[in-house]
Amino acid sequence: MAENRTGDVEAAVREHILLPAQEMAKLGKATQPVLTHAEGIYVFAEGGRRLIDGPAGMWCAQVGYGRKEIVDAIAHQAMVLPYASPWYMATSPAAKLARKIASLTPGDLNRIFFTTGGSTAVDSALRFSEFFNNVLGRPQKKRIIVRYDGYHGSTALTAACTGRTGNWPNFDIHQDRISFLSSPNLRHAGNRSAEQFLDDLVKEFEDQIEALGADTIAAFLAEPILASGGVIIPPKGYHARFKAICERHDILYISDEVVTGFGRCGEWFASEKVFGIVPDIITFAKGVTSGYVPLGGLAISEKVLARISGENAKGSWFTNGYTYSNQPVACAAALANIELMERDGIVDHAREMADYFAAALASLTDLPGVAETRAVGLVGCVQCMLDPTRPDGNDDDKAFTRKIDERCFELGLIVRPLGDLCVISPPLIITRAQIDDMIAIMRQAISEVG
């Protein structure tokens, strides 16, 4: 019976679903593992096989699964008022959630715009930067500066800002007003010190501004750590120096915290408390609802808004929004999620686990095939290399990493495969003992496969 259900799901996926990452030669052939339910940090496959959810879904299941408080809030809101037009009507969940998020964001980032997820959050932030400069009467100030290895989403505009070049082929990516900077990946520093590497990155940014003209550049868009690009942690001081340059040239600093927000790095938001800057705009999604329902948004600085509102508005209307902006059920879920995180001290817990998690990952470096590990808060990775003298990301290492991931899966751990990286970003409620379980499985898998 159970097998029939799995077979049914697999058949329906094969026959009818177009996956977000689909090898087209295998359309209709390959399928994915089928999950049936989840509890805490675990997900279960058909037949009851238990797996630790190493990537927390897609870096989003902060409070873990089966949290009745969130489910009750969703059910209640769906019953009393499942929908209201954000154009004409206000509802209590969106209002309360905006106030709550404003209390968690750094500085004066107190005005919240809700979207349907991370891509639409970043897309809206970029459209805001366009609107901002048009209202200010400087229509030529539109260019967006981004980095190689950055990931910002799958709308036309956010895909164009994504510096994971592997995502570009066979799509028409319109990058006429987008400029790329080097990835701040310390593994590219060669024989330069971290300080020299940072100086070079800063110089590249300054040179680019000079070449393009600051009066053509609207925004610098950057993740605090480049998550999907390979858990890349920029050199110390990077964000502060880039922010200072943005300030000097009146360029909006948009911090894409879709992954790092809501506790992932051991703080509600990573920009200020982990990396020392107050950006002009923060985008968020994922952890805001712990993945229970889709929601995203942006928090915008009051100072920035003051420049184009009130007496400075010049008759303008901000006309950018979604049918599901301020969606009451999603906002109620997010409120319940945040209240739960506050009640149980989950962000503090993530911060307390961070050193243990980093040390546990680092303990794997005694294994042949592990080049290095990286971690911030509860996001980390293992860089798998059969021969550390070869360049990163070669096909042999990718195949080696895939085998490790497959073996981890057999042993009861989901790992996110990302080229030659095993990425781990567990639910924030994970305990020391559960971290030990994850690392034991990884150790066994790497040892067996290597």
Ligand code: PLP
């Ligand atoms: N920005 C970052 C930093 C992300 O990692 C992602 C998704 O992983 C997005 C934006 C896009 O978010 P979504 O997939 O919810 O549209």
